[in-house]
Amino acid sequence: MSKKGWISISLILLILVFDQIIKIVVKTQPLSWIHTLPFIDYTENNGMAFGIELPGKGGKYFLTIFRLIASIVIAVFLVKMVRKDVKTGIIVGFSLILAGALGNIIDSVFYGVIFGYAPILHGRVVDMFHFNLFHFFWPKWIPFFGGKYFEFFAPIFNVADSSITIGIGYMLIFQRRFFKENKL
Template identity: 35%
Template sequence: MEKNKKFLLVGLFVLLVLIADQVIKIWVKNNYGPYSPSEPILGDWFVLNYTENPGMAFGTTLGGGLVGKLALSIFRILAIGGIIYYIIKQIKEGVKTEYLVALSFVLAGATGNLIDSALYDFIFTFDPCIPFNQLEGSGNFMSCTSFGVEHQVEARNTGFLLGNVVDMFQFDAEWPEGTPWLGGRQIFPAIWNLADGAITVGILMVVIRQKRYFNK
């Protein structure tokens, strides 16, 4: 495949994943609340369970508070820049198209979660009464009215690169009771989004298919 076609392929692939990721997040954020019950997607083992987190993939953080959040966002921006540079370099070197698809998954996923933290505080109304928006130790005290009673809560900081990441998918399945050390525990308790899934798929493709990608 020609280099220009590979650039176009990567761009279109990233754009499609980003659009799908953001459509799902905005729909969930507009239709569910912090106390909405989980809903089955595929039987009882794969459910929609809306939550928000201040971190990146699967709720990973770099500490709490303003400094940790900014450090995480800056790390994400640097990572995205590095991936873009690497993809451009790989296209020029004529790597296999499948490898570019794997890299596109990772780039799209990282960018999708960055969009949440960068823009969502400007798109959606901030409510300090929502548990997702409360952060102990932030020092940002705000008034909150619950059941007709006004009280102070410590809310997270808001603004560019400080927003939460919207998550909604969860595997609600447990290890069999007889499984040593794991019996009765959830197989994968993290709540995630399409962007997280894209990152995971891209990394797994590289790990599983590395001999094909790096046959030199």
């Protein structure tokens, strides 16, 4: 296997192991010291980003199967890129995205069965990081917003979500450098 293949596999495995260890520790220690740490706010997401859910029982199956198919497509594409000797930066970006997708798929496919609350493909994604840097109620005299609660950076996310976001951001920031010569 090429050096780029080893880089990809190592990065994916490192992120997957780190993601799953953190999720299992946070999930299985609900009343521990972990939850007194700043920026830790344990929750489980039944849907996708920002808690958006597809309706009905079929919605969860569709979402999980879509995640599986998308991950397989990304994995096949990644293998082809490694074989074509595409720039290492592109391989790193796609590896980050795939690692994050696989981390959340493990939750969706297996956590319901492992933790005994749902059948296979019906698990919930464990989220725990909440960087609520500041929050307040708008003064009542401000039009439209008066008296409403405001929270800066409300999303709660996990290592897998971060890996996807960093991979996409990395690809966007360096896309001119990566795609100047390579034609995928």
